[in-house]
Amino acid sequence: SYTVVIFTKFYFFPIAFMTFSYVHVFVITRRMAKNATQLWGKKAAATAKSIKSESKAAEIALVMVLSFLIAWTPYAVVSFYYSLRGPTGVPLMAAMLPSLFAKASSLFNPIIYFAMSREFRNSCRDFARR
Numbered sequence: 001s002y003t004v005v006i007f008t009k010f011y012f013f014p015i016a017f018m019t020f021s022y023v024h025v026f027v028i029t030r031r032m033a034k035n036a037t038q039l040w041g042k043k044a045a046a047t048a049k050s051i052k053s054e055s056k057a058a059e060i061a062l063v064m065v066l067s068f069l070i071a072w073t074p075y076a077v078v079s080f081y082y083s084l085r086g087p088t089g090v091p092l093m094a095a096m097l098p099s100l101f102a103k104a105s106s107l108f109n110p111i112i113y114f115a116m117s118r119e120f121r122n123s124c125r126d127f128a129r130r
Contacts, residue, residue, distance in 0.1 A: 003083040011072060014068070015065070015068065015069065022061030025061060026057060026058045029054040030054050032050055033047070033050040033051045033053075033054045036050040036051075037050075056116070056117075059116065060116050060117065063112050064112055067109075068105065071104070071105030071108060072102050072105065074097075074101065074102070075098040078095055078098045
């Protein structure tokens, strides 16, 4: 039961929370794009910008959730296996790499934002120049 609580609290809840949050952001952005279309028409610059930002937000959200899943799922599987069977039958490197990769996942979000957001890159460059 301890293992179930740990997985629920530290793996499934974060995935559910991130998914809910990013879907919420996507829905709000989509609503804004729809309002822009109604106000200014499909060909207006504001509408095009709104639709572009909507698709970019959805893309970034998807990549962020996928990066969390890719980083933490191997660690969750190995940890769950350990809790059931113990360390027997798992090579040391197979046990160590998922742990290191999961811990390194805290670097993923800034890298994703930097790679996918021109505004974030420009802000980082401006900050670095100070």
